[in-house]
Amino acid sequence: EAQVTQNPRYLITVTGKKLTVTCSQNMNHEYMSWYRQDPGLGLRQIYYSMNVEVTDKGDVPEGYKVSRKEKRNFPLILESPSPNQTSLYFCASSLSSRGGDLRETQYFGPGTRLLVL
Amino acid sequence: GDSVTQMEGPVTLSEEAFLTINCTYTATGYPSLFWYVQYPGEGLQLLLKATKADDKGSNKGFEATYRKETTSFHLEKGSVQVSDSAVYFCALSASTNAGKSTFGDGTTLTVKP
Numbered sequence: 001e002a003q004v005t006q007n008p009r010y011l012i013t014v015t016g017k018k019l020t021v022t023c024s025q026n027m028n029h030e031y032m033s034w035y036r037q038d039p040g041l042g043l044r045q046i047y048y049s050m051n052v053e054v055t056d057k058g059d060v061p062e063g064y065k066v067s068r069k070e071k072r073n074f075p076l077i078l079e080s081p082s083p084n085q086t087s088l089y090f091c092a093s094s095l096s097s098r099g100g101d102l103r104e105t106q107y108f109g110p111g112t113r114l115l116v117l
Numbered sequence: 118g119d120s121v122t123q124m125e126g127p128v129t130l131s132e133e134a135f136l137t138i139n140c141t142y143t144a145t146g147y148p149s150l151f152w153y154v155q156y157p158g159e160g161l162q163l164l165l166k167a168t169k170a171d172d173k174g175s176n177k178g179f180e181a182t183y184r185k186e187t188t189s190f191h192l193e194k195g196s197v198q199v200s201d202s203a204v205y206f207c208a209l210s211a212s213t214n215a216g217k218s219t220f221g222d223g224t225t226l227t228v229k230p
Contacts, residue, residue: 031216033218035220040222041222042123042206042220042221042222042223043161043206043220043223045219045220048217048218056216058217058218059219090160090161105151105163105166106151106153106163106218107162107163108153108161108162110159111159111160
């Protein structure tokens with residue numbers, strides 16, 4: 001089954017304790033992206049990757065890191081989480097970014113709900 | 118920068134009512150436009166899309182037309198069902214900033230029997 005998986009689905013942690021949220025897709029998609037969803041703010045893009053070893057900042061990258069060492073995986077790293085990073089996080093992937101234009105559908109994972117105390 | 122403005126919610130309708138959710142955008146170039154739907158406890162999934170001016174996207178009875186002159190992509194459905202209750206997001210992917218994707222705040226729709 002074609003899908004985007006995220007782990008963990010739920011996480012409670014404390015301020016300053018490094019964590020990684022994994023994202024994996026089995027559709028051979030070039031493009032992957034991370035978003036956070038907060039009430040009243042919709043989805044905001046954190047980082048995206050056009051292909052292996054190519055990553056770029058979205059609208060809210062502060063406090064986050066990503067890496068894209070292989071095509072299927074795109075982990076989100078919080079080196080020193082803070083309470084303002086409490087949110088619902090979504091990973092997404094897309095078939096291509098032809099001509100530098102993301103016209104294809106994005107496929108979303110089920111979400112990771114993070115609480116930072 | 119790019120932006121998407123959606124009609125504020127929540128929206129509550131009775132079954133079989135007509136639905137319109139307004140969406141307007143600001144972007145340079147010629148963006149692609151999308152409507153995504155999020156059912157309770159799930160991730161987003163594509164509802165419909167349009168990649169150029171005057172294109173009409175349609176799916177499951179929902180429609181939206183890419184209007185460049187009014188920079189709009191309003192979502193419509195002639196007769197909503199209880200199962201359409203969800204959060205709807207308008208989104209754009211800019212043609213001038215590869216990889217960037219901008220979403221609206223989302224509109225919560227509740228359909229009552």
